[in-house]
Amino acid sequence: QSALTQPASVSGSLGQSITISCTGTSSDVGAYNYVTWYQQHPGKAPKLMIYDVSNRPSGVSNRFSGSKSGNTASLTISGLQAEDEADYYCSSYTSSSTLEVFGGGTKLTVL
Amino acid sequence: EVQLLESGGGLVQPGGSQRLSCAASGFTFSTYAMSWVRQAPGKGLEWVSGISGSGGSTYYADSVKGRFTISRDNSKNTVYLQMNSLRAEDTAVYYCAKGQTTYYLPGYDFWGQGTLVTVSS
Numbered sequence: 010q011s012a013l014t015q016p017a018s019v020s021g022s023l024g025q026s027i028t029i030s031c032t033g034t035s036s037d038v039g040a041y042n043y044v045t046w047y048q049q050h051p052g053k054a055p056k057l058m059i060y061d062v063s064n065r066p067s068g069v070s071n072r073f074s075g076s077k078s079g080n081t082a083s084l085t086i087s088g089l090q091a092e093d094e095a096d097y098y099c100s101s102y103t104s105s106s107t108l109e110v111f112g113g114g115t116k117l118t119v120l
Numbered sequence: 121e122v123q124l125l126e127s128g129g130g131l132v133q134p135g136g137s138q139r140l141s142c143a144a145s146g147f148t149f150s151t152y153a154m155s156w157v158r159q160a161p162g163k164g165l166e167w168v169s170g171i172s173g174s175g176g177s178t179y180y181a182d183s184v185k186g187r188f189t190i191s192r193d194n195s196k197n198t199v200y201l202q203m204n205s206l207r208a209e210d211t212a213v214y215y216c217a218k219g220q221t222t223y224y225l226p227g228y229d230f231w232g233q234g235t236l237v238t239v240s241s
Contacts, residue, residue, distance in 0.1 A: 045227045047165070054215055054234060055157075055165065060227035098165050102226050107181045109155075109167040109226045 012110030013099055020118040026087040029115045031099030037110055039080035043102035046075055046084045050095045094119040122146040122230045124216045129235030132206055140201040142216030142232055150194040153219035156201050158212035173222035206239045
């Protein structure tokens with residue numbers, strides 16, 4: 010069982026918007042602004058999409074945005090495109106002895 | 121262009137040891153923390169270990185503490201993961217990942233292609 014909770018799957022139609030949630034605790038997501046989101050296509054390495062809750066690395070589309078409220082972080086993808094179909098993982102710094110925890114991943118299907 | 125190239129994966133027996141290497145290029149290696157993240161077959165990502173840019177600070181997940189050792193040689197632009205007392209549950213693709221600061225923090229902007237470690241008799 011992963012430390013952070015994500016929905017196993019979400020889906021959306023081309024051009025629509027979706028939001029993926031990432032629920033933690035007051036020891037991780039709720040305590041630190043070090044929430045990160047990664048995109049992973051099958052057989053590929055993860056790609057950084059959002060860091061520090063809401064910052065986008067250069068080269069990442071502004072269709073991707075991140076936010077946080079309390080112990081839950083969210084990734085929103087607007088204007089869904091076929092290439093957005095992938096697995097998405099959140100991670101957070103944590104005060105536990107294991108310094109970083111990941112969510113179980115969410116499979117995004119673009120209809 | 122930033123490149124991270126892992127090596128050292130393979131088949132190892134339970135209780136055995138393996139050393140992974142990650143050769144970096146395209147950036148000032150000593151300036152950035154590095155981490156290892158693994159992914160068991162068909163499963164999610166799991167942070168394993170991190171090391172600061174200088175190598176003076178190291179960090180481990182509880183699941184590998186006391187068995188794995190991370191280190192780096194800044195003269196060779198290489199980070200290592202020495203894995204001892206391997207278990208079946210350590211079977212995974214191991215990714216090397218570059219941090220965004222000299223101190224360890226989550227958020228890796230470049231990843232290697234991964235190297236598969238299989239622990240089985």
